Amino acid sequence: MESKVSRAQHRVFKLFLPLAILAVPMLLWAAAASEAPSGFDNQTNGFEAQAAMDADREVFEKIEQPTDGLGPVYNARSCADCHQNPVTGGISQIAELRAGSFNGTTFTPHTGGSLIFDRATDPIIQVHTSASDNVTSLRTTNNALGDGFVEAIPDSAILAIQASQPPSIAGTIIKVPVLEAPGTTRIGRFGWKNQHASLVSFTVDAFLNEMGMTSPLLPNENTSSGFPVTGFLQAPEPNDPATADAPLGAQVEAFVRFLRSTKAPPRDLGQAATAPAIAGQQIFSNVSCDVCHTISITTAPAGTVLNGGTFVVPDALGNKVIHPYSDFMLHDVGTGDGIVQNGGQATMNMLRTPPLWGMRTRTRLMHDGLSLTANEAIARHSKQASSSIAGWLLLTPREKNELARFLNTL
Secondary structure, three states: OOOHHHHHHHHHHHHOHHHHHHHHHHHHHHHOOEEOOEOOOOOOOOOOOHHHHHHHHHHHHOOOOHHHOOOOEEOOOOHHHHOOEOOOOOEOOOEEEEEEEEOOOOEEEOOOOOEEOOEEOOHHHOOOOOOOOOEEEEEEOOOOOOHHHHHOOOHHHHHHHHHHOOHHHOOEOOEEEOOOOOOOEEEOOEOOOOOEOOHHHHHHHHHHHHHOOOOOOOOOOOOEOOEOOHHHOOOOOOOOOOOOOOOOOHHHHHHHHHHHHOOEOOOOHHHHOOHHHHHHHHHHHHOOHHHOOOOOEEOOOOOOEEHHHOEEOOOOOOOEEEOOOOOOOEEOOOOOOOOOOOOOHHHOOOEEOOOOOOHHHOOOEOOOOOEOOHHHHHHOOOHHHHHHHHHHHOOOHHHHHHHHHHHOOO
16 A cells, blocks of 8 residues: 555645655655564564563563552553553553643643542542533543654654645644653654653653652652642652663663564454455545544654654664554544643644554544444544545445444454
């Protein structure tokens, strides 16, 4: 199948010559690109040796205790609690709760932050929504497999995809801080609100906000709806201290190495070869789902320096074609959660286009997990997805089922 990025760049060349000229180097590196390794097999993509990846995966799977630094307010005891289907690093049925208030013009997060922690080491500090929180939303766990390739997507590739999209449905790009490189920003691509651009930033955020564990980049504990929880600490701070060998913290660095070593989620090739799935794949393009759910993207060449000089793309991640079925931009398709994070008030009802790779491992779809079938999820789309929904509504029941068959091969 032709690379979606290549088709996008071709349209950009015809419409916007200066952008096309800038895209020429991208076309040259894409021509030499190879397919990224994929599989649900716990095997390395080559970023690190298998034994090293296995050791880092054990750290990722470790069940934390309060004496390790867990909590005092938190959501899960392990990274693998939320990333484990069908293998470590995948998705799960776990959803977190976000809350805040909206006065008609401005969203204000719940006191202490929009994340409502589901667990606490003492009932006195259990967090709850408040009477003033008139905006609440569930937020399901995202797949983390293949995220090393996503981190290696150059900003220029995302900009090229945006330029190829019709203005009415073009994605919104936000630049977010790279926590490990103070003063550096990069196009966000991780999280439902694109709140992070690097795997280090994503990891230390999850370490703190999902497990309540501090590290050198985020050394301060969360609060219980604004009230300090320092009186409930049972471990030294930061919980994952800097060392000469691991300045970001030994656990954090192991998490990052593991994520960068994971393979991309694979297709179910047997089902993909069936007539209904083949027909559904054509329907997916016919109704323009692929405008936002971008089929193919090529990562930056090996040797490219990213994240403010803190990460050099290695051979294992560079010049690789991935099939995430996402443009990694924010869109308002009528299902927004009303929560503002890094992107400002305009992004309140926008969400990152969810990558569809690995979709067949999910039982609960959309950001809130409230859609249980592919067609239920599609039917919820509107606004920037209106033209695609108009086409979908004209499909026969058989064609809708074929489309679902295709999606369930991803």
